[in-house]
Amino acid sequence: MSTTKVKKMLFILSKATIENVYAAFVMANGARMEGIESEIFFTFFGLEAIQKKKLNHLHVATVGNPAMHIPTMLGGLPGMEAFATKMMKKEMEKLDMPPVDEFIEILSASGVKLWACKLAVDMFHLSEEDLIDDLDGVLTIGDFYNKADIEGTQMLFI
């Protein structure tokens, strides 16, 4: 067990942009590297990060994203989103950041529990075959709250 007062980190991932998915993954993995328990609840667009067909095709937003510091007209040009995403993925690979599918393998092997939100799964008409094999199950948010089962559990919404 870690010496930090944080003993367990629970993440709710609701978005499918690459920076949000990586934020959740890096934080969950970082927790495990410190001996902190960790679980991720994928809801709404966060489900894309655990859908077999979509998880390696996540993008960074180039429109409506002031943090990109490019004019909206430019950001909206065909191919810009794919280009910006490609650049970002290149930089991440330089830092030894794995692609989403490999990252999920690492998380699962490191003991991070991965859960799909039942409400979102129903809303998007998904089935078990659409979701990754490493998924630990489909839960309601109530079930996920109950994963806060030890002192020093923190919950983050992404």
Place this chain on the structure above:
Amino acid sequence: MEAVLAGIKVILTEDGYLSDFSQWNKEVGTELAKEEGIEMTDRHWEVINWIQEQVKAGNPLSVRGIKKSGVIDIKEFYALFPGGPLKISTKVAGVPKPKSCI
């Protein structure tokens, strides 16, 4: 800070890592492991050897690297060195604390 491990005077960093790798030997490693609550086995030493080789070659250490190492898989790594395996195994190996986020 100074400490005595396996009868040898060693210098440790604030986090308890060996400051000078030349002071490391298997007995020192075993002592460091004991402080982390780990009983070393041949399997543990295989990982330690790999880590030391990586550091010698100047390769950065990461959990992803462990996966690609061909020596051990991540699940076993977490089982052998419970509670922050990269932190603990590098301490036992007498190499500096890794600064990796993966």
